[in-house]
Amino acid sequence: MVLKGEMSMLNALYVSDLDIKNLTTELTKKRDEAPQFFMQSPLIVDCNELGEKANDLDFNALKKALLELDFIPVGVRNVPKSITKDLSDNGWAIMRATQEKGDKKKAGVSSKGQSKKTPDPNAAVEVTQVEPTIDSVTVDRPVRSGQQIYAASADMTVLAPTSAGSEIMADGSIHVYGAIRGRVLAGARGNTSARIFCQSLEAELIAVAGRYQLLDESKTELKGKPAMVYLDGEKLVIEPLAK
């Protein structure tokens, strides 16, 4: 048996409202933007904005709602000490608090959104040790419309074109020796250093670590050309493959 510290990417849900119905509606919207990306993804609940109000939050109902949305709630963060025992008895992990605790608390002002995905990837990352992805998946036939291929904890190499209406995803980078015409999502579990490489950029949607872009809305001049897509901070960058 081996017990290792590992880096894992987690999404954090910043709760600012006790109304679970509201939160569910907002979160459903968010999730439906990239259902495959969020499906079965672990989630931690951050109660920083609630402060002492977190005492009144119905954590059981929240857990139920999150599970129904296909998230896996794993832990809580920034909760009042008084309820930590109750929470851990109910199967929540108590995560280390972030430094910004209390910063955002302003009486009388509530934030506009009930929930949001963490804006800063580092805020949601619990780094202990880096385990590089070493696996790779090779696809040697065209990926057809309606097909979905996911390379878990791996890079993906496709030796054929991918069709409009197809979807390929990898936790690592994606290399396509052909045209990409469907959806292409690299870093599906939040790996921000993942990249997309293709010989002809004709995709409907490209995404790295959850930051996505519809190609039609992009101003890039590289449509139909060899290109690479990567994440620079929060921004998706499309660059020519050969300079």
Added chain:
Amino acid sequence: MSKVIVVTSGKGGVGKTTSSAAFAAGLAAKGHKTAVIDFDVGLRNLDLIMGVERRVVYDFVNVINGEATLKQALIKDKRVDNLYILPASQTRDKDALNKEGVESVINELKEDGFDYIVCDSPAGIERGAFMALYFADEAIIVTNPEVSSVRDSDRILGILQSRSKKAEEGGTIKEHLLITRYSPNRVEGGDMLSMDDIVEILSIPLIGVIPESGAVLQASNSGNPVILDTESTAGQAYSDVVDRFLGEEVALRFIDAEVEKKGFFKKLFG
């Protein structure tokens, strides 16, 4: 060794039944014992195109349900030797098809010494289409030079590669692309996808291009497979398809835009 060939497309109205009829008649005319099965239960058309609608007594579903023998249901074509038609039922729906039943009919045809069993698939990706492709060894993907047709063909290729019996057993179905209703002049004019575009998007080998032709409609209405109309461009193009399928090298025809024929005076004076 008999071969099962599915003629499919995803999209409706692209020429699956016309192509199935022409292809089966062409194979039979070359001396191969061929059966063509209509999988479009509830919306049967193959019998019309083949001109045998008034000879249907028993159908595919009757055979599956054991209400008739295969011999009783098979209709022997009067124009082409070696050609048999197994019509679909018009009064049932696609739920009447099941894997076991379809498999037993196909196996019986194989035992009866049929060289080729052509399965005319219904449109869509539901039960009927799935049943038609499940037992296939090879597939002819019928596509019109039009984006939605190409997209649907792409989808059906995905299903062939993942859900057919061959795929489940780790093998692959041999795929052939057949472009129908091709109009070189309109391709030239830019309002139709070109042959090269379609081949590039679908990336499977091309077995033929059938030009848009009035002969097809005429043949359908009169119940004659268009391949028997040897005068028509469509009929000739289907003949080429059969030859290519049987391994001959035949150059593509009818794919270039017609140049406006110069009149006598124009020729004379340039």
